[in-house]
Amino acid sequence: MEKLKSLSDFFSQHKALVDQTDPNKPMIVVCGGTGCIALGAVSVHQAFKEAIQRLGLTDEVTLKSTGCHGFCEKGPAVVIHPDRFFYPGVTPEDVTEILERTVMAGEAIERLAYIDPASGKKITYEYDVPFYAGQERNVFQYNGKIDPVDIEDYISHGGYCGFAKVLDEYKPEEVIETVIKAGLRGRGGGGFPVGLKWKFCHEAEGDKKYIICNADEGDPGAFMDRSLLEGTPHSVMEGMLIAGYAIGASTGIIYVRAEYPLAVSNTAKAIELARKVNLLGGNILGSGFSFDIEIRQGAGAFVCGEETALIESIEGQRGMPRPRPPFPAVAGYHGRPTNINNVETFANVPLIINKGADWYSSIGTEKSTGTKIFALAGTVANTGLVEVPMGATLRHIVFDIGGGIPDGKKFKAAQLGGPSGGCLPTQHLDCEIDYDSLQSIGAMMGSGGLIVMDETNCMVDVAKYFLQFVQAESCGKCTPCRIGTREMLDMLEKICDGKGQPGDLEELEKLANDVNSASLCGLGQTAPNPVLSTLKNFRAEYEAHINDKRCPAGACEALLTYFILETCVGCGACVRVCPVNAIEGDKKQRHIIEPGLCIKCGQCFNICKFNAVSKDGKEHAAI
Amino acid sequence: MTVLELLGSMGKVTPGDLIPILQEVQNQYGYLPQGVLLEISEHTIIPASRIYGVATFYEQFHLEPRGKHIIKCCRGTACHVRGGSTLIKDIKNELGIDEGETTEDLQFTFETVACLGTCALAPVMMVDDKYYGKMDAKKVKTLIAELRSAVKETA
Ligand SMILES: Cc1cc2nc3c(=O)[nH]c(=O)nc-3n(C[C@H](O)[C@H](O)[C@H](O)COP(=O)(O)O)c2cc1C
Ligand code: FES
Numbered sequence: 001m002e003k004l005k006s007l008s009d010f011f012s013q014h015k016a017l018v019d020q021t022d023p024n025k026p027m028i029v030v031c032g033g034t035g036c037i038a039l040g041a042v043s044v045h046q047a048f049k050e051a052i053q054r055l056g057l058t059d060e061v062t063l064k065s066t067g068c069h070g071f072c073e074k075g076p077a078v079v080i081h082p083d084r085f086f087y088p089g090v091t092p093e094d095v096t097e098i099l100e101r102t103v104m105a106g107e108a109i110e111r112l113a114y115i116d117p118a119s120g121k122k123i124t125y126e127y128d129v130p131f132y133a134g135q136e137r138n139v140f141q142y143n144g145k146i147d148p149v150d151i152e153d154y155i156s157h158g159g160y161c162g163f164a165k166v167l168d169e170y171k172p173e174e175v176i177e178t179v180i181k182a183g184l185r186g187r188g189g190g191g192f193p194v195g196l197k198w199k200f201c202h203e204a205e206g207d208k209k210y211i212i213c214n215a216d217e218g219d220p221g222a223f224m225d226r227s228l229l230e231g232t233p234h235s236v237m238e239g240m241l242i243a244g245y246a247i248g249a250s251t252g253i254i255y256v257r258a259e260y261p262l263a264v265s266n267t268a269k270a271i272e273l274a275r276k277v278n279l280l281g282g283n284i285l286g287s288g289f290s291f292d293i294e295i296r297q298g299a300g301a302f303v304c305g306e307e308t309a310l311i312e313s314i315e316g317q318r319g320m321p322r323p324r325p326p327f328p329a330v331a332g333y334h335g336r337p338t339n340i341n342n343v344e345t346f347a348n349v350p351l352i353i354n355k356g357a358d359w360y361s362s363i364g365t366e367k368s369t370g371t372k373i374f375a376l377a378g379t380v381a382n383t384g385l386v387e388v389p390m391g392a393t394l395r396h397i398v399f400d401i402g403g404g405i406p407d408g409k410k411f412k413a414a415q416l417g418g419p420s421g422g423c424l425p426t427q428h429l430d431c432e433i434d435y436d437s438l439q440s441i442g443a444m445m446g447s448g449g450l451i452v453m454d455e456t457n458c459m460v461d462v463a464k465y466f467l468q469f470v471q472a473e474s475c476g477k478c479t480p481c482r483i484g485t486r487e488m489l490d491m492l493e494k495i496c497d498g499k500g501q502p503g504d505l506e507e508l509e510k511l512a513n514d515v516n517s518a519s520l521c522g523l524g525q526t527a528p529n530p531v532l533s534t535l536k537n538f539r540a541e542y543e544a545h546i547n548d549k550r551c552p553a554g555a556c557e558a559l560l561t562y563f564i565l566e567t568c569v570g571c572g573a574c575v576r577v578c579p580v581n582a583i584e585g586d587k588k589q590r591h592i593i594e595p596g597l598c599i600k601c602g603q604c605f606n607i608c609k610f611n612a613v614s615k616d617g618k619e620h621a622a623i
Numbered sequence: 624m625t626v627l628e629l630l631g632s633m634g635k636v637t638p639g640d641l642i643p644i645l646q647e648v649q650n651q652y653g654y655l656p657q658g659v660l661l662e663i664s665e666h667t668i669i670p671a672s673r674i675y676g677v678a679t680f681y682e683q684f685h686l687e688p689r690g691k692h693i694i695k696c697c698r699g700t701a702c703h704v705r706g707g708s709t710l711i712k713d714i715k716n717e718l719g720i721d722e723g724e725t726t727e728d729l730q731f732t733f734e735t736v737a738c739l740g741t742c743a744l745a746p747v748m749m750v751d752d753k754y755y756g757k758m759d760a761k762k763v764k765t766l767i768a769e770l771r772s773a774v775k776e777t778a
Contacts, residue, residue, distance in 0.1 A: 035743050038754035072743030220699030220738035258646075258683055259740060261752065299642055300682030302737060316641035316669075318680040375742060377701035383743035415700060449742075451700050465703050469737065475680075577760075579716070602709060603760060 001152055004278045006286040010164050017156035026061045026103050027081040029144060030090075033068025033227060034262055035384075036075035040091070041065070044076045047092035051099050061103055067143040067231015070385035071131055074114065079126050079144065086126035087112045117381050117403050131382045134401040136363070138371050139347045140387045143231035149269040151277060154234040160279055162350035163241045167287045170353075175246035176202060179349065181357035183369035188214055188305075188342030189420065189446045190522075191368070191435035194349075197339060200329040201247045204337035209249035211240050212314075212333065212340040215256035215263070216298050216305035219418035220469065221449035224373040224385055225343035229256065229263035232347070233270035237280070237293060239346030242353060244291040247339055252293040255310055258300060268295055302419075302473035306521050307332075307340045309475065320477045321521035342447070344373060364390030368434035378415070378451035381406045386450075395429040398452055409454040412553075413537070417446030419466045419473075420526030422533025423459060442533045444526065458555035459538040460545055464492040466530040470523060481524025484515035488531060497558045500546035509535060550616070557600050560615040564591050564604075568612040574604035624651055626662040638669045641677055645684055654685040690725045690732035692770065694718070695749040699738030702746040706759070710746045711735060713760045717767040730774050 004010045030036075030045045045065050052061055069077050074088035080102050087098065087109070094112055101107045113122040114129055123129050146153040154160070166175055180195030201209065213236060217225040228236060240252045256264055271293050274280040282290045296314050303309045304319040311333050313319040332338025348370055352360045361369045368390040374397060377383045381403030388397060394414055398404065405411050413423040416433075422443035424431070431437055435445050453462065467489040476482045491508050494500055512528035512535075519525045535542060544550045551559040564574075570588040582598045585591030593604070605613040629647055630636055636644060644663060648655055655678055664671040678684045696711050715721060718733055725732040741747045744756025748763075755766060 034754065035741055035756070038741060038744060038747075038756050072741070217740070218737065220697075221701045221742050222738075223740040223742055226740045259736065259738075296643070297646060298681075299646065299684060300736075301680065313642065314639070316637075316639040316677070317673075318676055377742040377745060378704045383701075383745075385743075418700070449700070451704060451742075453704050457704050462700075462704070465700065473737070601712065 001277050003276070004285055007164055007168050010160070010285055014155050014161060014164075017152055021156050024082050028061060028063045028098075028103060029079045029081065030063070030065050031067075031069045031075060031077040031144070032065035032148070033072065033075075033143075033230060035068060035072030036077060037262075039075040039089075041076035043092050044078065044090050044095065047095040048099070051095050055096075055099060057099065057104075061099075064147050066146060067148045068227040068385065069144040070140065070227070070387075071129075071382065072385070073383045084126040085124060086114055086129055088114045117406070130403065131384065131386075131401055134396060135387050136371055136389050137387050138351055138363075139228070139235075139344060139373060140231075140385070142235060143227060146232065148231050148233060148266045149273060151234060151270070151273040151279070154232070158354060159234055159350075160238055162353035163238050163245075163279075164285065165353055166242050166245055167285060167289060172202060172246045172248065175242060175353075178357050179246075179352060182352045182360040183357075183367070184345070184348055184352060184360070185368060185435060186342055187344035187348070187372065187447070189219075189417070189444070191445060194341060194345055197329060197341070198243060198246050200327070201249075201337050201339040204330045206337040208251070208334075208336050209247055210333045210336060210338040211244050211247065211249045211252040212307075212310065212328075212338060213240055213252065213254040213343060213346055214305065214307065214310060214340055215254055215260075215343045216310065217257060217260075217343070217447065218302035218305040218473075219447045219449050221377055221415075221418060221451045222375045222447040224375055224448055226260050226263050227385055228343050228347050228373075229254075229260070230266050233263075233267040234274070235347045235350055236267075236343055237270060237274060239341075239349035240293060241279075241284075241291055242349050243339060243341065243346065245289055247337075249339065250290050250292070252291060253296055253314060253333070254293060255296050255298060255304075255314060257298040264295060264297060271295070301475075302469075303475045303521070303523050306523060309521070310340065311338065318475070320475045321523075323520060344448075365432065365434045367436055372433075372445070372448055374448045374450045376402050376450050376452070379405055379409065379454040379457070380452040390434045391432040393430050393432055394424065397433075397450065398429070402452065405452065405454050409456065411452065412455050412457060413453045413459065413462075415451040415453060415462065415530075416449070417444035417529070418449045419470050420444050420522065420529055421446045421449075422529050423453070423462060423537060424533075425537045442529070442536055444529065456553055456555065458551050458553035459534040459541050460492065460496055460551070461553075461555045463531045463534045464489065464496055467492055467527070470527040474523065474527075478518075478520035478524060480515050480518035481520065481527065484511060484519070485524070485527050487511055488515065488528070492531070495542065495545050496551075496556045498545070498549045498556075500542075502546065504546060505535065505539070505542055554615045560600055561595065562593050562598050562600060562602075562604065563614045563616075564593055565612045565614055566590060567610055569610055571609075573607045573609070574613065577603040577607050579603065626659055627666065630663070630666055636667060638667065641667075641669055641674065642681070645674075645678060649684060654688050657686070688725075688729070690730050691774075692731050692751055693749075694731055694733050695736045695739065696733070697737075697739040697741075697745070697747045698735045699742060699745075701738075701742035705745040707746040709760070710748065710758055710763065713763045714748065714767070717763055728774075731770070 078087045078090045108124045176198050184194040185191040301319045304313045308322040309319040328338040373387045415423050471485045471489050474481045516528045568590040575583045582594045739747045
């Protein structure tokens, strides 16, 4: 594509690209997200490329590697357009058959079809797969459709049209009004109204203003920002351009975590291409508006996701938060007005401009509009990325889309909002999820990490896990967070080790409230949430640890005693896996674990096909 | 590459660029050698104390040499609830080293990471740039045996 000199250049180029596209041309889409790559997507893509050449189909078939389709568990995923045949777990050996039978003859290959774990039925088309059928994909619409960096592909699907429309028709104030009217709230955790934040920054005095895109995504269990940057970096950049125009900024910075190499390289390529065609740089599309974007890589510190710590980090300092006010909108990067939004927030903006504030606010709930992407993980059948309207129920996400809990186990809790969030038990399954409803039941939207836990997950252990995390990530600047989380962790470790005493829980609760009210930044303020929410919803489990020295879920090592039950058939499988030779017994006779030698690694429990290994000390004592 | 060349390749640098500078040094040397940091301090007028402060704040930076292959295991929530802590133990057992340590032959360094962002495939580990999902004790054993024999072959 040539350099676009004016807005009319852009619009005619867009029309030409749309006219060129033939929606009926067969297209093979291989998912190129990190998950599918880990499962072998690169060699599948290569095999398709070779087979297409070998069969002389280069002109008839389009082959694309796109961003993550979201259904990471079932990778490498392949979709054949226009019919949208869906094949999970494809290998290079399947490629020729797919080309000959599905692409050329329009025939479904039964052997490769997806089997729905809930119904046991084979499913042919992508839109019939329950994981996708229950979703509403707006922000995610391009993932799975376009080549992540190809700017022409993005434009032919309506990309940069929102930005062009803004340049053409809107005053900066009108952009802000539209975003306020749409009701968009920040997707990075806090849920602050986006238009309002832009307005503050627009009104702030400053010779230079900045737009920062927060792609630090430190929340363990969340990976939607990564998928968006990997799969449609242009849509995030378009959102930044629109924000830059509204606020009057000329520089954008994307702060991305170093653990995301593919996101970094795709975004860097996308920036390069946008500069080439005059969608970034000086005097964009001849409009007089200038804006450029650079990438900064994080260096591995969770606290740098917090906006003021992030600014310290890009200024080359230790990433320690600053007290607010002043807010970054007034004094941020280099002391200048700075607007920080999350990746997903920016990716929502072009949609609002293209389809209008009324359309946008018709989706979701009254106070939380639009859709939200959740990263569904943990002990659930279908893991991956799920985009649903705000207000969807937990049950819809975990059971309809996620397919419920595998291996016949029971749902115990859903952890939402990462280290700042809480654990929701069964009675909240029908709660409609939005920013405010979650807050009212002691959880938090956070960045949208949603981790499902079953009956074998111990809630005290989970609380301890999060405390370990925040304790390690606390930057150390303020005492309540640095020392308070340490103290809380010590208490939880004591309880998990079977050394808890009556009164510990009251003490823990008190300390949690102190840390919450006295910490400097969001990290410390929200660090007690996982403890408080589990104390509220699973108090009996804490009490079992303290009073009975028992871990009902069978997870806290110190409280377990491995023991072989009468149902043992003496197959010897456990003897072979035991790393310390602690199991003895004659063939076909009940085996015995020598407690003095057992290191409680759990391998015998996992390998036993007869459920003959128990880990519950209580059961042991009873026998 | 000398320190001056390295700084030169980055265009105009200001104290604000300290993190990208350190990232570049680590790319070149595999860790942050003390002498190099002192030289950078001289050339950029960033105080050595500040460089040390930044280098020790971020998990990504290392002041000691590391193994040829970096093995990372996720300790994130999604991995934790699917047996991630057992996986960490298994890797330690197989390698015979603790978290943050390097094997004596300088071949392997083992680290744990807050989240590898591949939570759908939990539990997850990484060897250099390659992800390995849905791991268990058996797969770890095979993987590390393969890595060891690859090391022997190249030796
Ligand atoms: C400890 C901590 C970590 C955070 N991590 C992130 C993060 O990884 N990504 C993010 O977008 N926001 C994160 N935030 C929220 C940011 O401070 C900020 O509110 C957000 O980037 C604003 O964007 P939004 O309004 O679009 O959500 C974090 C906040 C705290 C307190
Ligand atoms: S929690 Fe392990 S990869 Fe995210």
